[in-house]
Amino acid sequence: MSLLSDSDLKEIHKKIIDSTIKNCGQFYNARILEAIKMRWIKIYEQKLRNKELGLVSDLSDVDPETNNIIIGVCDKISKPCGRRNVGSNWKIKLKGGLMKIDGKEMFFHGLQGELEF
Known part of the structure; x- marks a missing residue:
């Protein structure tokens, strides 16, 4: 405002x-x-x-409050095709980053995950 x-x-x-x-x-x-x-x-x-x-x-849009955060360099984003991927699922690969989960900070060399929107 x-x-x-x-x-x-x-x-x-x-x-x-x-x-x-x-x-x-x-x-x-x-x-x-x-x-x-x-x-x-x-x-x-x-x-x-x-x-x-x-x-x-x-x-x-306002993002929900969270103490967990992942910051990294995006290497690849893809949307798998097929019948199993009916929803909005995406695969992501990050390289070289930092994450803070449950108050613990960790560096990572590579990270893969799936996102659902």
Whole structure:
């Protein structure tokens, strides 16, 4: 949740764009900068409209609280095919990482697992 209202954020965003264009004006062509400014404003207004329409990315979903975490370099992700894989099961291979499970931290060289969504 933001501490500022949408109108305040819009005004601050406009001031940032204007000051950026003003500071760059002495080095770059004013017409090009004005075109960039209009594009930035168009993108920002589109984001505001999407927010108002309730179009929310699934990236904004809140993850459940957990003390267990696995961080590693992803080597391979695959979705097995066949009748047994009716649900959304995925296989993942990680290499070179760290995991913290039940308060214990461990490094690993390789890790394989199945995820169900």
